[in-house]
Amino acid sequence: MNRALNWLPGLAGGQASPGYPASLRVIDGELDNRLARFIAVVPDADNPFPRARSGEVGLLEGWGLAKAVSEAVEADRHGQKRAIVAVIDVPSQAYGRREEALGIHQALAAAVQAYAQARLAGHPVIGLLVGKAMSGAFLAHGYQAQRLIALDDAGVMVHAMGKAAAARITLRSVEQLEALAAEVPPMAYDLASYASLGLLWRRLTVDNAETPSSADIAQVRACLADAVRDIGSSSDLSSRLAGEHRSASRQVREQLRRQWQGA
Amino acid sequence: MTDTARLLHSRSFVELGARQRARAMLDPGSFRELLGPFDRLMSPWLPRQGIVPQADDGVVIAKGLLSGRNAVVAAIEGGFQGGSMGEVGGAKIAGALELAIEDNRNGIPTCAVLLLETGGVRLQEANLGLAAIAEIQAAIVELRAWQPVVGLVAGSVGCFGGMSIAAGLCSHLLVTREARLGLNGPQVIEQEAGIGEYDAKDRPLIWSLTGGEQRHASGLVDACVADDIEALRERLLQLLDEPSTDRAGQDAWFLERLARLGDGCPQLDAAAVRDHYQGEAK
Numbered sequence: 442m443n444r445a446l447n448w449l450p451g452l453a454g455g456q457a458s459p460g461y462p463a464s465l466r467v468i469d470g471e472l473d474n475r476l477a478r479f480i481a482v483v484p485d486a487d488n489p490f491p492r493a494r495s496g497e498v499g500l501l502e503g504w505g506l507a508k509a510v511s512e513a514v515e516a517d518r519h520g521q522k523r524a525i526v527a528v529i530d531v532p533s534q535a536y537g538r539r540e541e542a543l544g545i546h547q548a549l550a551a552a553v554q555a556y557a558q559a560r561l562a563g564h565p566v567i568g569l570l571v572g573k574a575m576s577g578a579f580l581a582h583g584y585q586a587q588r589l590i591a592l593d594d595a596g597v598m599v600h601a602m603g604k605a606a607a608a609r610i611t612l613r614s615v616e617q618l619e620a621l622a623a624e625v626p627p628m629a630y631d632l633a634s635y636a637s638l639g640l641l642w643r644r645l646t647v648d649n650a651e652t653p654s655s656a657d658i659a660q661v662r663a664c665l666a667d668a669v670r671d672i673g674s675s676s677d678l679s680s681r682l683a684g685e686h687r688s689a690s691r692q693v694r695e696q697l698r699r700q701w702q703g704a
Numbered sequence: 705m706t707d708t709a710r711l712l713h714s715r716s717f718v719e720l721g722a723r724q725r726a727r728a729m730l731d732p733g734s735f736r737e738l739l740g741p742f743d744r745l746m747s748p749w750l751p752r753q754g755i756v757p758q759a760d761d762g763v764v765i766a767k768g769l770l771s772g773r774n775a776v777v778a779a780i781e782g783g784f785q786g787g788s789m790g791e792v793g794g795a796k797i798a799g800a801l802e803l804a805i806e807d808n809r810n811g812i813p814t815c816a817v818l819l820l821e822t823g824g825v826r827l828q829e830a831n832l833g834l835a836a837i838a839e840i841q842a843a844i845v846e847l848r849a850w851q852p853v854v855g856l857v858a859g860s861v862g863c864f865g866g867m868s869i870a871a872g873l874c875s876h877l878l879v880t881r882e883a884r885l886g887l888n889g890p891q892v893i894e895q896e897a898g899i900g901e902y903d904a905k906d907r908p909l910i911w912s913l914t915g916g917e918q919r920h921a922s923g924l925v926d927a928c929v930a931d932d933i934e935a936l937r938e939r940l941l942q943l944l945d946e947p948s949t950d951r952a953g954q955d956a957w958f959l960e961r962l963a964r965l966g967d968g969c970p971q972l973d974a975a976a977v978r979d980h981y982q983g984e985a986k
Contacts, residue, residue, distance in 0.1 A: 462959075489962075489969045492897060500962055507955040536888050536896040539969055542913045542977050543962070544924045546887040547951060550872025554952040557845035576825070576834065577887055580866050584838040601830040601866075606895040611827050621753055627791070627832040628749075640835050678842050681835065689748050690836070693739065693795035694802070697765070700738045701803045704767045 443496050444572040444596070444651055445481035445530040451658035452528065452569075452665075453479035462501040464488055467509045469523075473666035476523035478513045480506065482531050482582055492537030498578040499535030503548025506582055510555035514562050522564040524669050527556070527583040530572025533603065534581070549581040556585035565672040567665055571650065574599045587675060588642040588668040590661075591632060594650035599635045626686045639684015642668060714932045718858050718882050722764045722781035725819050725858070728933050729777060729940060730768035738765045739796055747790045749829045758784045763793035765800045771941045774814040776804050782821030782861035789867060790826040794836020801843035801853075808850035815851040815944060816844075818874065821858070823889060824865015837866035844873045852876060852944050857883040857916070858931065864889050875948035877925040878939055879916035885925065886914040912974040922981040924951070 446466070453468035461467050464485035469478050484496040493499030498506075510525060517523055535545060560566045568574075568583030570591035579599065583589070591597050602610070608618045622628040626637050636644055645664055647657040682691055720728060727735045739745055741759035750757045762784035766777045778797040780787045789797075797818070804814040825833035844853050855874035857863040859882030863871050868887050871877055879885065888896075890904035903909065912918060920928035926949065929939045961980060962969075972980070 489965060489967050504955045504958045508959065511955065534887060536893045538902050538971055541886045541888060542972050546868035546885065547872040547924055548958065549869045549887065550952040551955050553841050553869055554845050554873055557842050561846060577866060577869060580838055580841065580869055585842060599831055601825040601834045602827060606892050607827050609895050610891060625749055625752055627829050635831055638831055638835065678839055689791050690795040693745055693792055694799040696743065696745065697739055697796065697799040698803060704736045704738055
């Protein structure tokens with residue numbers, strides 16, 4: 442079961458907008474007394490692309506996300522910028538021959554660009570992780586947000602590649618991979634390790650991460666509203682750099698800045 | 705010049721390492737490397753896994769001039785860990801682009817060139833590589849609003865994973881016929897989808913679908929040039945003066961094209977993809 446489907450109606454509270462691929466749900470609701478667009482990628486058993494039928498982010502999803510986000514930017518060009526909330530349970534990008542042939546990288550780039558441009562245009566963009574947030578799928582749907590919020594639940598997972606494929610590519614067994622992941626925080630598959638990297642703004646404990654209660658919905662909506670206020674007028678990703686296990690990222694930027702000015 | 709004479713004078717770009725590549729693209733004498741190997745900013749994560757780190761983490765950052773204009777070049781060394789993006793190398797690219805944005809904001813126009821030879825995220829630093837790639841992507845989108853960001857995929861590694869998405873964000877994309885560009889590497893697709901979907905050993909199929917010539921013929925890159933330093937630099941300089949096609953902003957066109965494939969998209973060969981995408985202006 443896709444968790445985004447379970448969370449979306451309660452969080453957004455409106456009707457899904459027409460005009461998007463069936464694997465996207467786009468709902469305009471409100472948040473913190475402003476308009477908010479909630480967006481999810483969901484399974485579509487009839488997806489014309491068979492490798493994208495279980496909620497993966499593929500060609501239609503990438504280009505469709507770009508459409509959903511850039512239309513909101515265009516509609517708010519001269520008015521208050523609505524919040525944009527990516528509700529995230531994406532198991533992976535679509536792995537398939539059709540996808541490569543037709544340029545899935547470009548479709549995902551479209552989604553990335555739309556979210557980034559929304560952020561730069563002054564929209565508060567929030568990524569809400571209710572389930573899996575894997576690799577290219579997460580890059581395309583949520584990773585450009587000013588704030589990332591994750592449910593503190595074993596079913597919430599962020600990673601660059603599934604275990605079997607990652608083991609094959611790095612020439613290890615799955616057991617060896619798991620042993621290393623237990624010691625190397627950026628390689629780990631659990632949320633606590635991910636949180637130690639400093640990329641999450643908040644972790645939220647809810648009663649039922651799969652099928653939320655009304656109290657869960659209220660709690661998450663309150664947190665989303667906090668995020669909108671916390672974002673204020675900031676439009677970049679700089680809040681992610683303070684993590685315990687990101688000291689090298691900071692050090693590189695500091696030294697680069699010193700050398701840049703003299704060069 | 706006869707063809708033989710041309711061949712004898714041609715100097716391969718693909719055979720160069722990242723540092724030589726960055727130098728070859730910039731105006732003679734203008735190359736100044738930042739965070740070079742003697743700064744010894746290395747991956748803190750690889751040694752813990754029994755892997756020898758490299759003193760520049762496989763990324764070369766250089767400031768310099770491109771036909772007289774301020775530029776920053778980020779060159780990925782495909783020979784180190786498959787050009788994979790770890791925390792340090794990723795931060796070098798993101799940080800350099802962020803500084804270029806700052807310069808533009810302060811009235812110092814600075815463009816960027818990305819020399820992309822990469823399999824994407826370095827799986828040994830998985831989530832920090834992924835986070836760095838998100839930051840590289842954010843910086844490309846922001847810098848593009850000021851000055852061109854040109855991506856060059858020369859080969860032989862190609863450009864995959866999250867960095868292929870970064871390539872898709874560039875103002876212009878230049879390739880050679882030795883390049884491949886795609887989101888998922890063949891081995892990963894075979895692992896995830898089965899050998900019937902994608903046979904990682906079927907090199908002719910893979911090159912026919914993701915090779916530089918095919919990407920150019922399908923309109924997914926802006927130019928495909930022979931593997932020759934002068935030819936590549938000349939084309940790169942031309943692209944800096946051309947308007948971007950803003951490929952990533954063409955969702956309406958691509959959604960309409962994909963809809964034409966019907967309810968059950970068949971497997972397409974290279975010619976079918978070219979026919980499907982070429983012809984009408986985006």
